Amino acid sequence: MNKAAFLTDATICIGCKACEVACKEWNEVPDDGMIWTGFSYDNTQALGASTWRHVMFLEQPAVAGPQQVDMEDPFRWIFLSDVCKHCGNAGCLEACPTGAIVRTDVGSVLVQSDVCNGCGYCVVSCPFGVVDKRHPDGRAFKCTFCYDRQSAGMIPACAKACPTQSIRFGELEELREAGVARVADLQHRGYTDAQVYDPLETSVGGTHAMFVILGQPEAYNLPPAPQVPTIYLKSAWTSALISALALVAIVFLAFLL
Amino acid sequence: MAATDIPGGPGRPKASEERLDAIRKEASATGKVVTGAGQAQANAPIPGAEDYYNLPLLKPPTWTWEVPLYFFIGGIAGVSAVIAFVSSIFHADPGMVRVALWIAFVGTFLCPGLLISDLGRPLRFLNMLRVFKWRSAMSMGSWILSAFGGAAFLAMAANEIIIYGIQSPLLPPVRWIGEFLGAVTGLLLASYTGVLIGATAIPVWHEHRRLLPGHFLASGLGGSAALLEFFGFLVPATQILGLAAAGIETLIGFTLELRHGRVEAPLHHGKSGWTMRIAGTLEGPVSLFVRILWRDSAHGRLAAAGCFLVGALCSRYAWIWAGRASAHDPQAVFESQRVVATDGKTAH
Numbered sequence: 001m002n003k004a005a006f007l008t009d010a011t012i013c014i015g016c017k018a019c020e021v022a023c024k025e026w027n028e029v030p031d032d033g034m035i036w037t038g039f040s041y042d043n044t045q046a047l048g049a050s051t052w053r054h055v056m057f058l059e060q061p062a063v064a065g066p067q068q069v070d071m072e073d074p075f076r077w078i079f080l081s082d083v084c085k086h087c088g089n090a091g092c093l094e095a096c097p098t099g100a101i102v103r104t105d106v107g108s109v110l111v112q113s114d115v116c117n118g119c120g121y122c123v124v125s126c127p128f129g130v131v132d133k134r135h136p137d138g139r140a141f142k143c144t145f146c147y148d149r150q151s152a153g154m155i156p157a158c159a160k161a162c163p164t165q166s167i168r169f170g171e172l173e174e175l176r177e178a179g180v181a182r183v184a185d186l187q188h189r190g191y192t193d194a195q196v197y198d199p200l201e202t203s204v205g206g207t208h209a210m211f212v213i214l215g216q217p218e219a220y221n222l223p224p225a226p227q228v229p230t231i232y233l234k235s236a237w238t239s240a241l242i243s244a245l246a247l248v249a250i251v252f253l254a255f256l257l
Numbered sequence: 258m259a260a261t262d263i264p265g266g267p268g269r270p271k272a273s274e275e276r277l278d279a280i281r282k283e284a285s286a287t288g289k290v291v292t293g294a295g296q297a298q299a300n301a302p303i304p305g306a307e308d309y310y311n312l313p314l315l316k317p318p319t320w321t322w323e324v325p326l327y328f329f330i331g332g333i334a335g336v337s338a339v340i341a342f343v344s345s346i347f348h349a350d351p352g353m354v355r356v357a358l359w360i361a362f363v364g365t366f367l368c369p370g371l372l373i374s375d376l377g378r379p380l381r382f383l384n385m386l387r388v389f390k391w392r393s394a395m396s397m398g399s400w401i402l403s404a405f406g407g408a409a410f411l412a413m414a415a416n417e418i419i420i421y422g423i424q425s426p427l428l429p430p431v432r433w434i435g436e437f438l439g440a441v442t443g444l445l446l447a448s449y450t451g452v453l454i455g456a457t458a459i460p461v462w463h464e465h466r467r468l469l470p471g472h473f474l475a476s477g478l479g480g481s482a483a484l485l486e487f488f489g490f491l492v493p494a495t496q497i498l499g500l501a502a503a504g505i506e507t508l509i510g511f512t513l514e515l516r517h518g519r520v521e522a523p524l525h526h527g528k529s530g531w532t533m534r535i536a537g538t539l540e541g542p543v544s545l546f547v548r549i550l551w552r553d554s555a556h557g558r559l560a561a562a563g564c565f566l567v568g569a570l571c572s573r574y575a576w577i578w579a580g581r582a583s584a585h586d587p588q589a590v591f592e593s594q595r596v597v598a599t600d601g602k603t604a605h
Contacts (some may be wrong), residue, residue, distance in 0.1 A: 045312055098385060119377075124454075221312060221314045229458050229463060233456045239468070240449065242471075254494045257494075
């Protein structure tokens with residue numbers, strides 16, 4: 001079965017935010033606040049319950065790839081459209097106590113709004129800080145990977161609207177290869193710090209939304225080694241069991257003495 | 258479009274390279290020119306390679322005041338069921354068994370109420386029992402709380418019927434089963450909350466996942482003993498339990514003071530840090546020393562019990578606030594992941 005994926009390329013993005021707008025329009029996502037941050041042209045700040053695509057604006061005192069002039073005072077402006085990663089092992093999905101969050105047939109992670117009761121456990125279980133509770137609605141929301149459009153044979157709204165094909169939509173393994181090829185090409189052309197962000201080596205097990213970035217993931221607020229929080233369960237429950245046995249012993253002793 | 262339609266109105270110069278040059282000259286003549294590299298300005302919000310404008314990477318917990326209060330009450334109710342079961346085995350004061358069973362039972366009313374009130378869609382609370390997921394501590398907690406409610410009701414009801422004077426050979430075994438199941442589920446109820454916040458993406462929580470269940474259990478133990486003392490059971494058993502709990506909390510308080518990395522910052526600084534310290538001192542050393550120094554005085558014991566209850570309650574709020582502060586600090590996330598990376602393997 002084909003698994004759907006995004007490959008979002010920071011080296012092609014022009015920061016037009018058409019993806020943000022298209023996503024809002026298609027999915028009827030409400031207003032997420034009108035705030036002027038002064039952080040370059042990024043007034044969106046972060047993904048959230050009502051922000052499913054977020055274009056970042058990085059201003060870095062670094063050389064942009066094969067740049068030859070202004071080497072003493074280098075400057076580069078990078079844009080990247082962030083999105084829900086649709087993790088291979090998704091923290092939100094594992095945490096959801098109602099079964100509202102499910103894995104779809106295209107491999108994406110979907111919050112079923114008609115089941116979610118807004119307990120908020122997915123919010124603290126997402127290692128990327130994507131899903132959030134929407135106020136005053138009360139339920140959790142995030143990118144749906146335009147599951148409705150995909151079911152109707154269309155590509156997600158953001159990818160459709162992207163004027164530069166910075167957002168590519170396609171089959172997971174094909175795009176994974178495309179990302180590696182793109183980075184090889186960029187490296188060859190002098191963008192020595194180009195890399196693919198796709199945490200395959202961690203417990204997250206790769207994502208369905210990969211990125212081609214320049215520089216380190218930290219600069220994009222992407223965690224360098226994201227972990228699915230279920231890996232902490234074993235040690236935490238073991239500790240709970242030992243503590244519980246100790247407590248029983250203490251209570252027995254208290255009544256024996 | 259005619260030239261006069263250009264923004265700025267008729268009579269103003271056209272927007273053009275010439276106009277821009279004129280503006281530049283004007284600015285340079287009046288001294289309103291910023292020279293030097295724009296991106297190197299002091300305090301300019303230029304992100305370095307280390308984070309993105311220092312904006313939060315994670316989402317802070319959305320839980321409101323109900324959840325830490327639930328942690329506190331659930332812990333006391335759960336351990337009360339354990340005390341009821343054990344004291345019942347040793348044929349301790351039936352009055353104390355009765356009160357402990359009632360504390361557990363009242364907890365089973367308060368806890369779901371608090372949790373449902375915290376939900377974004379309270380009317381959908383039954384969806385919590387829609388699935389059973391080992392891998393979700395929240396799902397396990399819902400089932401634990403439900404089971405605990407049934408057991409606590411069974412034990413309390415059987416006990417009350419026996420006290421009322423109805424004789425039946427069935428009643429004592431039913432009460433025993435209720436007490437036993439209440440003790441087992443009560444232990445889970447008082448400890449799973451530590452697993453619940455320990456198995457999340459919040460650095461200050463998951464880095465303390467081994468400490469939290471015991472910490473919360475000890476809080477429940479001391480809280481339960483303190484409550485029984487306030488109900489008048491100033492017996493040796495509650496004194497020993499109070500001492501043990503305060504002693505454990507003192508050790509945990511010291512342990513928390515030992516590590517001072519970026520991940521632990523919310524435990525030492527700001528609102529969460531100070532609440533954590535004051536709460537930890539109250540339920541730890543203060544409660545312990547008051548209990549030791551005035552061990553023969555009823556007032557001394559009640560003072561120690563009061564200190565412990567206030568400390569245990571405030572410490573639950575401090576842990577939630579610490580989680581919020583931790584989620585707001587992207588560097589804490591990076592640091593916790595660097596630790597994993599240098600270990601060479603993940604915590605599987």
